[in-house]
Amino acid sequence: MNEAQIRSVALFFFYTFLDKDLALRATVEALRLIEKRIKGRGISDSRNPILVYSTFKIWKKYSKKKNLKLQNSEFTAEGWIVPGDLKMETWRQFVKEAESSLSLAVIWSKLLGFADKDIAEGLGQTEGSVRYRVGKGLKHLGYIASPSGGLG
Amino acid sequence: MKKRNLSEFMCIEMLYDYKTGNLDSLRKQAVEESLQESPRAREELRKLTVGMSYTDKLQKTIVTQPLVDYILHQPKPTEKFFSKFRWDVFPQPVRWALESIVVAVAIALFVTQAPELFKAIGKKEEGGLVIKKFDIQSIEPKEGSRPEAPASKVAEKQAEPEKETLPTSKPLVMAPAPSAEPVAQPQTKPQEASQASAQVEAAEKKVKKGNAYLYRMVMQSTNVEGVTPQVVTLIQSLGGEKAGEVELGWRRKGGSYFHFSLPKVANQTFLDSLKKIGQFSISKTSHPRIMPEDKERFILWINELKPEGNHDQPGADENKTSTGASPEQNVPENMETD
Numbered sequence: 001m002n003e004a005q006i007r008s009v010a011l012f013f014f015y016t017f018l019d020k021d022l023a024l025r026a027t028v029e030a031l032r033l034i035e036k037r038i039k040g041r042g043i044s045d046s047r048n049p050i051l052v053y054s055t056f057k058i059w060k061k062y063s064k065k066k067n068l069k070l071q072n073s074e075f076t077a078e079g080w081i082v083p084g085d086l087k088m089e090t091w092r093q094f095v096k097e098a099e100s101s102l103s104l105a106v107i108w109s110k111l112l113g114f115a116d117k118d119i120a121e122g123l124g125q126t127e128g129s130v131r132y133r134v135g136k137g138l139k140h141l142g143y144i145a146s147p148s149g150g151l152g
Numbered sequence: 153m154k155k156r157n158l159s160e161f162m163c164i165e166m167l168y169d170y171k172t173g174n175l176d177s178l179r180k181q182a183v184e185e186s187l188q189e190s191p192r193a194r195e196e197l198r199k200l201t202v203g204m205s206y207t208d209k210l211q212k213t214i215v216t217q218p219l220v221d222y223i224l225h226q227p228k229p230t231e232k233f234f235s236k237f238r239w240d241v242f243p244q245p246v247r248w249a250l251e252s253i254v255v256a257v258a259i260a261l262f263v264t265q266a267p268e269l270f271k272a273i274g275k276k277e278e279g280g281l282v283i284k285k286f287d288i289q290s291i292e293p294k295e296g297s298r299p300e301a302p303a304s305k306v307a308e309k310q311a312e313p314e315k316e317t318l319p320t321s322k323p324l325v326m327a328p329a330p331s332a333e334p335v336a337q338p339q340t341k342p343q344e345a346s347q348a349s350a351q352v353e354a355a356e357k358k359v360k361k362g363n364a365y366l367y368r369m370v371m372q373s374t375n376v377e378g379v380t381p382q383v384v385t386l387i388q389s390l391g392g393e394k395a396g397e398v399e400l401g402w403r404r405k406g407g408s409y410f411h412f413s414l415p416k417v418a419n420q421t422f423l424d425s426l427k428k429i430g431q432f433s434i435s436k437t438s439h440p441r442i443m444p445e446d447k448e449r450f451i452l453w454i455n456e457l458k459p460e461g462n463h464d465q466p467g468a469d470e471n472k473t474s475t476g477a478s479p480e481q482n483v484p485e486n487m488e489t490d
Contacts, residue, residue, distance in 0.1 A: 006223055007215040014213070024219075028226045079219035083212045091210060110207035135168025139196060142203030 001031060005051060008112045009034070012055050013062075014080045015107050018092055022062060024079065030058040048114045052122025056104065063100070090145045094137075097144070102137035109134045158186045163193045167200055366439040369452040371432035376456040379429055380408045383454065386425050390418040395449055410452040419448060430454075 009030050013023035033054040082088060095103050108114045109130070116134070120127045158166070163186035169175050170183045187193050227235065239247070373379045380401040387400055387410065394400050396411040403409075414422055426432060432452075443449050 003220055006220050010215045010219060010223065011213060014215075015210070024223070028223055031223065032228075079216055079222075081214040081216060083209055086209050086212075090206065106203075106207065110204070111211050111213075113211075131168060131174075132165075135165075135200065138168065138203035138207070139199045140203070141206055142199030142201065145206045146199060146202045 001035065005034075006031065008051060009055060010079070012107055012112060013059070015091070015111060016059055016095065016104065017062065018088075018095065020079060026058050026062045029061075030054050033058060048118035049122035052108055052114060052119050056123065059104070087145075090141070093144050094141045098137060098140050102133050102140060105130055105133035106137040106141065110138070158182045160186065160190045160193055163187065163190060164196045167193070167197050171197070171200055171204065364439060364442045365448075366437055366441075367434055367448065367450045368437055369426075369432050369434045369450060371426070371430050371452065371454045372457050373430050373454050374457045374459050376403075376408055376454050379454060382429055383410065383426070383452070386422065386429070387412050387414065390422050390425075391415050392418070392422070392450075407453055407455045410450070410454075412452075413443065413447045413449050416446050416448050 006027075010023065010027045013026040013030070014020070017023050017026065034050055037050050037054060105119065108119045109116065116127045116130045119130045123130070163183055166175060166179065166183050170180060175183065187197060242250070371379075380403070384401045392400075392412045392414040394411065395413045398409065398411065400410050400412055401408045423434070439449075441449075
């Protein structure tokens with residue numbers, strides 16, 4: 001695992017859970033799963049489809065435990081630095097309102113910059129489905145972020 | 153080619169591809185034309201643009217180096233487990249308790265297992281005793297030595313039960329120890345000596361191959377007085393000989409006792425004939441005493457039943473039908489059957 005991939009996984013869980021402790025724990029577990037899959041497949045370096053598959057699997061696991069009280073992690077420093085001019089409330093509302101498949105597709109495609117092909121391979125779906133979800137998700141996000149959406 | 157206009161729905165669905173530049177020139181032109189005509193499509197495109205610009209900002213979120221380092225140095229679950237259960241992490245009372253449990257278990261194991269272990273060692277030593285059979289005729293007697301009994305008799309004596317010294321006790325003639333040289337061997341010539349040693353080895357092998365088992369039989373009878381002579385006659389007619397010190401059909405309280413050896417060939421005849429006299433049960437048990445190959449050892453107990461239904465002897469009915477009840481259970485406990 002290289003550092004860029006670790007950052008991608010950490011960002012994914014930060015955006016999906018919006019909870020630092022949960023994101024940290026899920027990141028560690030997802031990275032372990034990725035390493036395991038890479039060893040199992042005998043691939044020297046991890047690929048984006050494996051990242052997509054593993055993050056999705058861990059996300060499913062932790063999204064059920066989201067309301068559980070977790071122990072505070074030992075990591076107290078600032079882990080994620082959000083741009084100052086960004087309204088996180090918009091994203092929070094988007095994650096809350098939109099279907100999870102849309103928000104996840106937007107994260108993989110637009111925030112982490114994975115190709116539609118890799119996302120489709122990781123999820124076992126078609127590229128068209130991925131593109132449709134990303135487009136729909138972006139429109140929903142734009143609606144929330146725009147002045148008419150109430151939070152713009 | 154006739155130009156086809158896009159519907160509003162199709163235009164809206166193609167907006168993402170239009171925005172990301174994934175449409176060919178014809179489609180792109182069609183979408184642009186449709187956008188001019190449809191205010192709803194324009195609104196959708198605006199939302200899409202806002203959404204994309206928002207994600208561009210969101211993309212600038214930074215994951216700090218300390219976090220990456222922290223993630224990289226996270227211990228594996230097994231390491232976490234072992235670090236939690238390190239010995240020095242436990243409080244002193246817990247450590248004492250664990251130590252005492254370990255010591256207690258060790259002592260308990262020793263106390264329960266040690267007797268078995270010693271017993272096994274004892275058995276091993278007992279099993280190491282070798283009974284040798286010497287052919288006295290092939291060995292010249294030494295001057296002054298006293299040939300009290302033929303070697304075969306000596307071996308038989310050795311094979312006799314030590315416990316059976318009930319009526320009379322005859323002086324036992326001990327067989328030479330396995331390590332001791334034969335009595336007359338020093339006087340024999342080297343060739344004769346080697347022949348003798350070969351014969352001894354052959355005899356030893358023969359004895360080792362012999363029968364290390366015993367038949368235990370129990371017969372139930374209401375007329376022990378009448379049956380006993382019949383059985384004695386039967387044994388003697390088949391070439392059987394008493395094996396212990398007591399005579400065949402030794403009368404005791406509650407029955408009569410037979411301890412005898414029988415030629416192996418007469419076994420089936422004996423059993424068939426005995427069936428005619430009465431019902432009996434039989435079991436073959438292993439025994440450390442080895443008999444010659446052509447002979448087998450039997451212990452028969454004829455149990456006296458009272459003529460009327462007797463409830464004092466449990467298992468009497470079962471023995472009548474020879475259902476395989478253990479013969480030892482029916483033999484009186486104070487009887488030295490061996």
